[in-house]
Amino acid sequence: MSKGCRVxxxxxxPTRLGVRMALDGVAQVCGEAGDLEGAVxxxxxxxxxxxxxxxxxxxxGIATVHRLSQVVPDAAVVLLACTDDVGDLLAALSAGxxxxxxxxxxxxQLRRVVRAVHAREAxxxxxxxxxxxxxxxxxxxxxxxxxxxxxAEILGLLRRGHSTAGIAADLAISPVTVRRHxxxxxxxxxxNDRGELISADLGRPASRR
Numbered sequence: 001m002s003k004g005c006r007v008x009x010x011x012x013x014p015t016r017l018g019v020r021m022a023l024d025g026v027a028q029v030c031g032e033a034g035d036l037e038g039a040v041x042x043x044x045x046x047x048x049x050x051x052x053x054x055x056x057x058x059x060x061g062i063a064t065v066h067r068l069s070q071v072v073p074d075a076a077v078v079l080l081a082c083t084d085d086v087g088d089l090l091a092a093l094s095a096g097x098x099x100x101x102x103x104x105x106x107x108x109q110l111r112r113v114v115r116a117v118h119a120r121e122a123x124x125x126x127x128x129x130x131x132x133x134x135x136x137x138x139x140x141x142x143x144x145x146x147x148x149x150x151x152a153e154i155l156g157l158l159r160r161g162h163s164t165a166g167i168a169a170d171l172a173i174s175p176v177t178v179r180r181h182x183x184x185x186x187x188x189x190x191x192n193d194r195g196e197l198i199s200a201d202l203g204r205p206a207s208r209r
Contacts, residue, residue, distance in 0.1 A: 004028070005026075005027040005028065005049050005050060005114065005115075005118050006027070006028050006030040006046065006047070006048045006049045006050070007019075007023060007027050007028065007029050007030060007048055007049065007050045007051075007052060007114060008029075008030060008031040008032070008033070008039065008042055008043055008046060008048035008050070008051045008052070008068075008075075009029055009031070009032050009033075009052045010032070010033040010034070010035075010036075010038070010039035010042070010051065010052065010053045010054060010057055010064060010068075011034075011052070011053070011054030011057060011080055011103070012034065012054060012056075013034065015054055015080065015103060016029075016032045016034075019052060019110065020032075021107070022106075022107035022110045022111065023110070023111065023114065026111055026114075027050075027111075027114060030046040030048050031043070031045065031046040031048060034057075034058065035057060035058040035059045036057060036058065036059025036060060036063060036064045036067065037059060039051070039053065039057070039059075039064050039067070039068060040064075040067050040068065040071055043068050043071050043072045043075070044071060044072075047072060047075075048072065048075050049074075049075060049076065049118055050075060050076050050077075050078065050114055050117055050118055051068050051072065051075050051076070051077045051078065052078050052080055052114075053065050053068065053077060053078065053079055053080060053097075054080045054103060055079055055080060055081045055082045055083075055088065055103070056082060060169035060170075060172075061079060061080075061092075061169075062079070062088075062091050062092060062095050062169055062170045062171070062172055063095075063169050063172050065077050065079055065092055065095040065096055065097045065172075066095040066096055066172035068096070069095065069096025069097075070096075076098040076099065076117035076118060076120065077096055077097045077098060077099070077117075078097060078098065078099035078100065078101060078113060078114070078117055078123065079092040079097050079099070079100050079101075080101060080102070080103040081100055081101065081102055081103060082102075082103060084102070084125070084127065084128060085160070086128060086131040086132055086134075087153075087156055087157055087160055087170075088100075088170070089124065089128055089131075089132060090132070090153070091153075091157075091170040091171055094153075094171065094172075095171075095172050098117045098120070098121075098122055098123065099113050099116065099117045099122065099123035099124070100123070100124055100125065100128075101113045101123065101125065102125070147185070147188070150171075150181060151181055151184065151185055151188075153171065154167055154171070154178060154181045154182065154185065155185055155197070155198075157170060157171075158182070158194065158197065158198050159198050164178050164179060164182070182194070182197070185197055
């Protein structure tokens with residue numbers, strides 16, 4: 001990675017400062033933003049090679065990843081994550097991210113991730129690879145149980161306690177679409193409410209009251 005690598009950082013002010021310090025001398029921070037719309041504006045203005053996006057960015061980290069992958073399709077987008085949850089990793093990859101790294105990662109590792117995605121290589125924590133492989137196999141199991149991949153994703157997020165709005169932001173779809181999928185899921189398993197849906201054994205319908 002040369003200093004010619006241009007990086008956009010979209011996150012809180014302390015994180016932006018930390019990233020700037022970590023990349024000093026090895027890459028150029030060409031733009032900064034504190035929310036989704038600001039990230040889009042900066043991306044259009046600066047045309048970065050790499051975009052680093054905070055998961056908790058106002059407007060939605062996953063939604064920002066999705067927008068940036070459309071606005072600057074040649075840029076590599078990395079989610080600066082708060083968790084090691086494979087569901088969050090899958091949501092980021094589905095939205096267009098090429099990399100996923102914890103926001104509290106050290107400077108050396110951050111430089112390694114930026115270098116990798118700038119070379120168009122995927123960057124995923126080694127500790128999450130096994131969970132990722134298992135999750136990617138899950139759609140096959142879901143299909144056997146009569147679920148589409150999207151339905152399986154939404155059910156997984158529901159089981160991790162995500163709200164309708166949270167699921168919509170994670171998957172970059174509308175809340176209305178999420179509610180429609182949840183209604184379809186409930187009908188498929190015979191659930192009367194979300195509680196029954198979340199606890200249902202997909203091999204058999206939920207019991208009706």
